[in-house]
Amino acid sequence: MATSVVLAGAEPDFYHTVTKRKGILSWILTTDHKRIGILYLGTILVFFHAAVVLGFLMRLEMLKPEGALVEPQTYNTFFTLHGIIMIFLFVIPIVPAVFGNFFLPLMIGAKDVFFPRLNLFSWWLFIAGGILALTSVFLPGGAADTGWTFYVPYSIRTTTNVIPALLAAFILGFSSILTGLNFITTIHRMRAPGMTWFKMPLFVWASYATSWIQVLATPIIGITLLLVIIERLFGVGIFDPTLGGDPVLFQHMFWMYSHPAVYIIILPAMGVVSEIIPVFARRTIFGYNFIAYSSLAIAFFGSLVWAHHMFTVGMSDTGMFVFSLLTFLVSIPSAIKIFNWVATLYKGSIDLDVPLLFVLSFIVQFSIGGFTGLMLGALSVNIHVTDTYFVVGHFHYVMFGGTGFGFFAALHYWYPKMFGRMYNKGAAKIAWLLSTIGFNILYIPFLILGYAGMPRRYYHYLPQFQTLHVVATVGSWILVLGLGIMFVNLFLALRNGAKTSANPWGGETLEWTTPSPPPLENFDEIPVVTKGPYDYSKYEKAAQEVA
C-alpha cells in the first residue's frame, strides 16, 4: 500500500491521463474499463430516475379508487415503461455493467477486461437500446401498453409502439450477452499470478455465475421478442392463436429467460454484500466456499424454474409438481448465503458505516423477498396470489429491496475509489434511514393488498383497498425523499467531497491497493497474490501483540 501512495503522485489517475482523444470523445470512444463503468453509471442513473418518476406518478394515481391523476391508457403506458426501464435499463445492468466493469479487472489484478473494444461496443448497444426505448414513447402510436411482459395476443393486437420497444429489449439483450462473454473470458484468462479460483473475491464469483446466465439465457428472450416482431409485421403464426400460434408458448419462452434474469439481477448484488461485510467486520468471510458454490447453484437451478410464473395457465400436474419443487430447492442456496453473511458478523470488529447500513437493509429486505417467494412457491397459495399486488410486492422486495439497495451499498462502498473523494456520511445515513423506512411502508401494504385480492396493473380499484393504497403512496414519498438526499449528496461530493486515501475502509481486496482513483492501467506492476481475499488476521489480538 505504501508504494501506491507514492505512485499516486507520479502517475495521473484515469480521469487525467492524456490520451489521443480529447473531451467527450475521450469518453464515448474509450476502451478503459473504468471509464466505461462510469459511462454506464451516468447513463443508467438517467434511466433509473426516469423510471422512479413514473413509479412515483403511479403511486399518486392510486390515491383514489377511480384514479387521481391520469387517464387509464396513460397509466397503462406508465407501468409498461416503468417495468421496461427498471428491468432492462436498470436492475439487469446496474451492478455488472457499472461495478463489474470498473472493479472486476481491479479485483483480479488485471489492467483491463479481455476484450476492451467489445466492452465499448456493449455500451454503445446499451445506449442504442435505451434511446430506442425512449424514442418509442414519442413516436406516433404512443408508448407501448402491454406491460413489460409483452404477453401475446395483446402485444400483437395493440396499436401502440410495441415493435420499437421489443427491438430495444432485443438490442439491450446483445449488450448483456457481450458483457457476460467479456467477463467470463476475463476471469478465465486475466487473473493475476497466484489468484487461484478460490482466492478470487466473492464478487468475482458472483459475476462469473451471472455472466454464464447472461450468455446462455439472453438469446432465448432475443429470439422470442424477434418472433413477436415477425408475427406483427408478417403475420407468421407462432404465438397468436388467430394465426394458429399458441400464447402459452410465448409465456414459456419469455420466462425461460426472464426467470434466470432474476438471478442476473440478484447475484451481482449478493457479490457486493459478500465484499462489504468482511471489510466492515474486519474479519474473513464465514463459509467462503459455500457462498461461492451457492452462486453457481443459483445459476443452475434458477434456469429450471421458469414455469412457476405460469401456475394458472392449466399445466399438467407433473409440470406443477416439478416446477414447485424446484422453486423451493432454488431458495436453499440463497438461504445459505444469508446465514453465512450474518455469521460473518460473529466475533468481528464491526464499524457500522454507510455501506454496511445499506447491506443490512439488503439482508432484511431480500429475506422478506425470499420468504414471500416461498409463499408463492406453494401451489395452492400461488393460485390465489399470482398476478396480484402480492407478486408486485414480492418482486420489489427482491429487485429493489435487494438489488436496488445492493447497488446503493456498492455505490457508497466504492465511491471513494471511483471518484477519489468521500461523500458526507451524515447525509448518507439520513438517506439510508429514509429510503429503508419509505421502502417498507411502500411495499408491505402491497403484500397485504395482494392477499386481499387486489389484482396488479389496475388503473381503478375497489373502495375497500383505498387505505392501504394511501399508506403505500405515503411510503413512496418518504422513499423518494431518501433517494433525493442520497443522490444530491453523492453528486455534491464529486466536487466538494474531501479527498480520500487509497484505502479509506481498510479493504484487503486488490482494488484497494491502487490509488483512488486508479491510474489508466490500474497496476504499475501486476500484483502476485499469495493469500485469500479477506485476510484480516493482522487485526487479531495475537498479531497486534507481536507488533
Place this chain on the structure above:
Amino acid sequence: MFEGTSPFSDSVDATFLSIVGISALVLLGILAFMIYFLVRYSRKRNPHPENIEGNVALEVAWTAIPLVLFMGMFYVGWKGYLDETTIPDNAVPIKVTAQMWAWSFEYPNGVRADTLYVPVHTPMKILLHSVDVNHSFFIPSFRIKRDVFPNRETVMWFKTTEVAEYDIACAEYCGLRHSYMYNKVVSMDSVRFEGWYKKASIDQSKPYRALGDLSQ
C-alpha cells in the same frame, strides 16, 4: 377485506399463514442475531476480531433444516392444489366467455346470463375461454383463479358455502379497461336459484330442467 368462503379458502389461508409464521420466526431470528452481533462486536467493544473461516456442521444444519421446512411447505401447497383441481363428477358445467372487457356465462341448457348465478352448496365446473386476448378468472374470496385463453379451454371448479355475493376480477392484463372487468358470483338458495333459472329458460326459450338434478 379477507373474508373467504369456498372449500379452499380455509386451507389456502392456513397454508399461507403457516408459511408466514415460520418466515416471521426465521426473520426475527436473523434480525436478533444480526443486532446482537452488531452491538456485541462493535469496534469499540471488540477491537480485535477473530477470523473464523466457517463451520461445516453449521453449514449442514442451515442447509438441512430449511430443506426439511421447504419440503413441508411444498407438500402442503401441492395437496391443496390437488384439492382445487380434483373436480367432483357431479359438478354443473358453466361455460364462461371472456372478452375485452366483460364476462358472460352459459348454463347447460343454453341459457345465457351476464352474472354468475349459482345454487349454494352445489359444485360448479367453470369452463373458460376467451374470444380475444388472455384474461384470468379470479374470485378472491374463493382463493382461486385460472387463466383464460383464446385457443384452449381451461377449467376450474368451486362450491359456495353460503348465500352471498362475491367479486370476480380479471387478473391477466388485457388492455384499456382491464381493471373494470369485474363481475359477481351470486350464490342463492336452491329454491330461489331454480326460480331464476326457470324464468330465464322460459324467457330465452330454452328447455328447462332443474340444475339441482344435474348435480345429483
